[in-house]
């Protein structure tokens with residue numbers, strides 16, 4: 463499902479959008495949110511209008527390019543009527559598919575990696591090399607250095623005595639989480655693969671964190687459900703099979719201690735969650751979880767454009 467964006471210059475974006483919404487009628491359904499954002503639903507698709515500095519942005523989405531062009535034309539036609547003074551100049555971007563919407567430029571990528579601390583040490587660097595050599599294309603599952611630094615920082619800030627990781631692979635994220643735990647802290651690390659986690663064990667030893675990691679081989683959902691139903695988890699990281707994400711979240715959030723954090727990886731699914739044309743099991747499950755967390759009153763949450771998207775949710779009570 464393609465989308466297309468445009469920017470309209472105006473001194474008073476909020477008033478412009480509000481006027482446009484009140485002027486629309488017929489088979490158009492338009493709603494104005496408290497934040498000035500408007501959603502316009504047309505038979506052929508949707509257009510979102512968002513106030514910005516010096517103007518407002520429009521995001522049109524539709525089932526195919528023909529319908530998209532219909533949405534863009536309909537909205538563009540209505541704009542002059544809502545204008546206060548001169549007619550707006552509107553230039554829509556070419557159609558963009560959801561999976562092309564989230565591409566990190568190699569320049570930004572490199573800049574990010576070289577501007578977080580601490581620098582990847584020898585153990586993590588060696589583990590990344592060994593993972594590429596031994597697992598080939600699967601090595602892309604490993605988290606990046608900056609995401610690892612984020613996990614260490616969040617685990618440390620949470621003060622967790624018990625952390626849980628769903629999806630170990632060759633152990634990079636386990637090292638990063640374990641390094642953020644206080645003395646005596648434990649990491650329950652869940653994975654189904656003995657092959658990949660056998661690589662992990664070696665590097666946990668080298669990193670000096672092996673004695674604080676309990677590896678559980680088996681479906682993570684079974685491991686989580688076997689835990690006592692008590693608020694015992696201070697920090698959790700979810701990074702395994704995507705179709706089980708909603709279940710992992712639920713098992714974890716019910717056991718999260720007040721103030722405890724759950725971090726969810728790959729919440730963008732390479733941009734495919736933005737685009738309803740993608741209806742695979744993984745995209746549907748991650749989309750469902752993203753919506754659940756945003757509405758979940760048990761947590762306060764933020765979704766960050768770190769790599770493939772990371773959500774951080776903190777248990778509030």
Ligand SMILES: C[S@@+](CC[C@H](N)C(=O)[O-])C[C@H]1O[C@@H](n2cnc3c(N)ncnc32)[C@H](O)[C@@H]1O
Nearest residue numbers: 603604605629630631635653654681682702703
């Ligand atoms: C994306 S990788 C994890 C990457 C890891 N966090 C890292 O930083 O290297 C996903 C892992 O989830 C594991 N996995 C897949 N299905 C699982 C399940 N049902 N239960 C537990 N682990 C599972 C896979 O074996 C794989 O190692």
